[in-house]
Amino acid sequence: MFSSEKSSLHLDQELWNQFREGDADAFSNLMRRYARLMFRYGSRLTSNSDLVKDCMQDVYFDLWEHRSSISQTASVKPYLFKALRLRIFREQGKWSRFENLEEEMPFSVEFSIENQLIDQQQRAENKEKLEKVLNTLPKRQKEILYLKFYEELNHDDIAKVMNMNRQSVYNLLHEAILRLRKNWHTSCSYTALLLSLGAFIASIF
């Protein structure tokens, strides 16, 4: 691991332990460190920003109230994400008529394909296709991709946040990427296509 990441994890641990001992300043610093990330993630689960902020406060408040019984944690981020996710689902559920809440809950994310290496001309067409594949994925697959590629969580942490087992995370991820791969053409395959097309045209004349 890079040292910056290591020291940031180390600081998390330190703040977390101080917070568990009742240090309000350490807790404020934890909130400050994670408020942006939590809001960013929470806003994907509901479009209501005030709800996200209220839920964040509820999560913080619960943590503070139960600080003495909270265990040590290897990483703070998935812990907070999971708590926020649950809280938002629960709050949304109060007004929801849906039976299977989790399946109905949105996950609003817009994927884009940015590849400087794909040929300019072909890029637009291919890009559109790939983006369509990504953006029409089932919600929970989008969420897994978001947590993996944007929030850079590992599979264990994604499983923890989304309350799934690790294997299901892997399977859903694999399925999503397989769909993507089938529509994937890079400059290499495009060049190959051009070459064969060139050969074909040459053979005509």
Added chain:
Amino acid sequence: MKNYNHYEIEDFLADESFADWIRGVDNESSEQWEEWLRQNPFKQELVHEARLLFQSIQIKPGKQIKDHEVEDLIFDMQQRMQPPRSVRRWPLYRIAAGIFLLMGVGVVAGVYLKKNGTRKSAYQQLISCSEKPLTERKNATDGSIFIRLPDHSSVVLKPGAKISFDPRFAAQKRVVYLEGEAFFEVTKNPDRPFYVYANDLVTKVLGTSFVVNAQPGGEKASVAVMTGKVSVFSRNGPDTRETKNAEQLAVVLTPNQQVEHRQGDSRLLKGIVTKPRLIQKNAQVATFDFSEASLMEVFMKLEKAYGVRIIYDEETMARCPLTASFSNRPLFEMLTIICKAVEARYEVLDGQIIVYGRGC
């Protein structure tokens, strides 16, 4: 290392150690992957494609929370975390947003002189790093002087103190540099936090009043809060733009707490002030109507509203009559007017207001 020989692009992308390698976060997995590629050169192209696809997947940024919203949220939480105050304080804070908050905060940064003729003072270093031309105000008199800042905040400068600020206060944050002692009353504006740089300490407020005292050229500083709430952190260098990281380590001071700081030490040691005080809670609107009121009554009302102590000779001054009407005036403006009316003068000492007069 697993057997990757039958891996397709999707298998690589769904693999955790592959992700670590691409992101360069894990040296061990990098070595393993590079070794594997050396042994399986025919997989180079496939891995290259998998890498391209991995790096191509982008997510458009969504909603962001603003800095002041984070601070408000934390402030709210801090209120809720103190059980006896939580019930009343929290909703009140929300209602009060945008209104000029009358909250007395006293901060005293006592600094021990360090004799060093060649070195620039902290204050001079700070102002020389500013990108914009600054206006400087100096109190060369032997009484306190009253200064109004461009954002209608007020400052009372003690003798010998000086202050610098951007005359337009145009940036997103309001920054003043101080040497000496001053009392601030800051207009509330959550979008533009107010910073006071005094020696190595930075005091940040969103809108309140407080006293800062930083003697020239010091190596030790302390901040003590009498009433209200501020956050204090030490700055890393003279560049005021680089406060983000330092701010994460801010100490939030509540009444009767103090923080000590030594030059060159990044730690802020929190303690309790030597003379803790009671804080009077008062949520009234800052309108004061005095009609033939006694000075004692007037000072009591001000003390209660601002949570600051006003010390005067009760024997000679308590019964002085006063008629005045103030609406949303900063405390020091009111005090100046009151003192003029009863032929007295006042000074701020150690977070307290001391009124000197011969009586009537």
